[in-house]
Amino acid sequence: MRKFGVFTSFIFISILLAGIYGILHNQITYSISPEYFTKFKYRQFGFKPEWFGGHWQTVAAIGFLATWWTGLFIGISLGLPALFFPDHKRMVTALKKAIRLVLMITVATGAAGFIYGKFYLAKNGVDWWLPENLSGISSFIIAGSIHNFSYLGGLLGLLISIVYMIRSMFQSKAKQNRSTPTGAKFFY
Template sequence: MNWIVPRIRNVRKILPYLLYGAMLAGLYGMIHDQISFTISPEYFTDFKFQQFRYADFHLPERLFVGIIGFLATWWVGFFSGWFLGRIRFFSDDLQTAHRDMLQGFVIIVCCAVGAGMLGGVVGYLNFYVFDTQEFMGFEKQFSGTTLKRFAIVGTIHNFGYAGGLAGFIVAVILLKRKMKQCNANA
């Protein structure tokens, strides 16, 4: 329970990192979706725009894509900040806290970017080498190159989330190990 509900004095220390994490993840999502939109506008116009229709303020498509990117990812940074903060601020040592938290965020972002790039390669190989003609039922709506680009972007998105999760796990393990060493040396 201590991982979820912190001591009151630690909440003030963690709150800025919730904001940092949410903003960093949201910015990542905005950039990520702009690149994805360039590869397959149909992924957004025929899928994501319907999924996020509550956020459609009839802005130009590229702005709506940015909003979708932010809304789809901010929460990852928020929760990452919460759990990394819970580990980091379990003790009262604040000397290296800022650096440790930012290092955790960098690990998560790097893993998400790397996995997204890998997803692009896997999506490309899956549809250009093996010429698979099915992707989540959208093969009825699209054909040929449009379906392939749609599937590549879908694969990039899925791999990106998996990479973010993997990065979070790595960041937690490294931070817990560091905190254990700090406590042992104290």
């Protein structure tokens, strides 16, 4: 029963962390290209800044709404294999390490998206849809690159973390088997 509690709590925590990541991520990308939001994301989400009290709040709302579902997906995808750990303590330890791994890979991949966007895409152009009348085309492209790379990083982090979870599970079971002497009998 404790493991199921850990599983459901982890899903909630993953949703919350993904939402917070989205909020912070959008604050950074808004500072790079306000037009990415005012000429693209606002329309995509059907939002107006006055609904939320201004641009920064609207960008935060979009960040949460754009990422909470990835937290649900990540939480379930990591939580299910974690149920196979021998006990809830090992499950919690493995899940903490796995979610940190996802976050680190996502942040690193987003940073790679910034570098790729700034030094390659902004100079060579893109075949994406670009809104008309952009005053900062390069900035728009950089923000878009960061967004695309971050989703890729979340997926990459999830896959690597699933491999980590499965590997940890087998190591944990092997360690548990080594600690019980072969042929040992317990009398009660």
